[in-house]
Amino acid sequence: MATDKPWGGRFEKPTDELVEAFTASIDTDRHIALDDVRGSRAHAAMLAQVGLLSDADHSAIDRGLDQIRAELEADRFPWNPAHEDVHMNVEVRLRELVGEPASRLHTARSRNDQVGLDARLWARRHLGQVHGALLAVQDALLGQAEAHVDTLLPGYTHLQRGQPVRLAHHLLAYVEMFERDRERVRDAARRMDQSPLGSGALAGTPHPIDRQAVADRLGFAGVTRNSMDATGDRDFMLEAMSAAAISMVHASRLSEEVVLWSSAEFGFLRLDDGFATGSSMMPQKKNPDVAELVRAKSGRVIGDLTALLVTLKGLPLTYNRDLQEDKPPFFDAIRTWRDSLEVTARMIETSTFDRDRMARALDEGFVTATELADWLVTRQVPFREAHAVVGRIVAHCLSASKGLSELSLEELRRFHPAFDADALAWIDPEQAVERRDLPGGPARKQVAARIVEARARLADPERSAWPWASSDAEVGADR
DSSP states (O other), rough: OOOOOOOOOTSSSOOHHHHHHOOHHHHHGGGGHHHHHHHHHHHHHHHHHHHHHHHHHHHHHHHHHHHHHHHHHTOOOOOOGGEEEEHHHHHHHHHHHOOGGGGTTTOOOHHHHHHHHHHHHHHHHHHHHHHHHHHHHHHHHHHHHHTTTTTTEEETTTTEEEEEEHHHHHHHHHHHHHHHHHHHHHHHHHTTTTOTTTTTTTTOOSSSOOHHHHHHHTOOOOOSSOHHHHHHHHHHHHHHHHHHHEEEEHHHHHHHHHHHHTTTOOOOOOOOOGOOOSSSSSSTTOOHHHHHHHHHHHHHHHHHHHHHHHTTOOOOSOOEEEEEEHHHHHHHHHHHHHHHHHHHHHHHHEEEEEEHHHHHHTTSTTTTTTHHHHHHHTTOOOOHHHHHHHHHHHHHHHTTTTGGGGGGGGHHHHHOOOOOOHHHHHHHHHHHHHTSSSSSSSSSSHHHHHHHHHHHHHHHHHHHTTTTTTOOOTTTOOO
């Protein structure tokens, strides 16, 4: 017998107002409302296809859902916190619009498999935005690399000058990091490319539904293989957030170098005025706030991942209300990642590198000292012995306030008789870089080849196009 109790037939009184406020998730899961509508339309079409929904009811439901989609896109949807979550808000609104047929939409479906579907649709869409932002960062880095193939600067270890490298080579290191990030995003999207709808609350449904038909309508490769796993699974969120955390660490490292290089102490880089801020007190300041915020937001994304890992670690199968807490950190991590990448791309693209300042830095810190050791190795001196010899040469230069290029051949021979005039040529930074002509090295030929390869990867549609993009207008332009 039907009940007029809005809280259902099992209970004798409604939920306490305090509990309603505590358990409400509207503020968070309204972001999957368009995905919920899209999934519901596909579900209704399947129900009609298998005879569980009449053509008339299907037509009414589809018409109502289309109006709800329009209301959502126009920000005119009448949200009601009393309806607990996005699914009930959509269902109640649909009932207001089309009446009794709306009650048939939930046939063979639970909010458990419904939210799993909505979250996957949201994730797939937003990971596409992230993928595009990663391409933009790589493009910006490659643009600067192409302009600075012949710009040399010191490479660092322990934040101490180590050996000379090409600026392009340095920038290409980040291109490789973000390339791996793109691969991780695509891997995560491939593994979440399964529709959970039809899993029900945990044990499926006795109705003769066609799960693959729904998956096909929504652009999924297939359906999940276990109903209990499908309703309790949040691996797809964890994997995407793990990729986000790793990528944000890369963005943070790049931002740290922007902060360092734009300082007066380094002076290697000048930020565009549009990507820096001033001081409220000190008029001379030009602060790298954008880079600093990206650096800080990496901690936020790592925290989001940690929050979800801890939420999941003790949950038995299948659905538990704890899973309501999956979306706030997930949505935040993916959006923060996307936004950080987008601003990083523009920051790098608009920055200016100071070639002269980098060249002057090569004259300090004995960055070609290793060359003298390697030269001695070519004369059959064991490397450890050569290392000690050059260490003594550096100590001599420090006490004499000299650079390596200022040493005479006679001075070099005081430290080892094998030195001859050819050794002095090895001190030149350009020659030092060019001698490292091996795959992955900083020689000009190698760097130029890596730039060509990277450009080809970005232009390759199989690697750069997002294969899970949807042409369905229902997904909207949710940010």
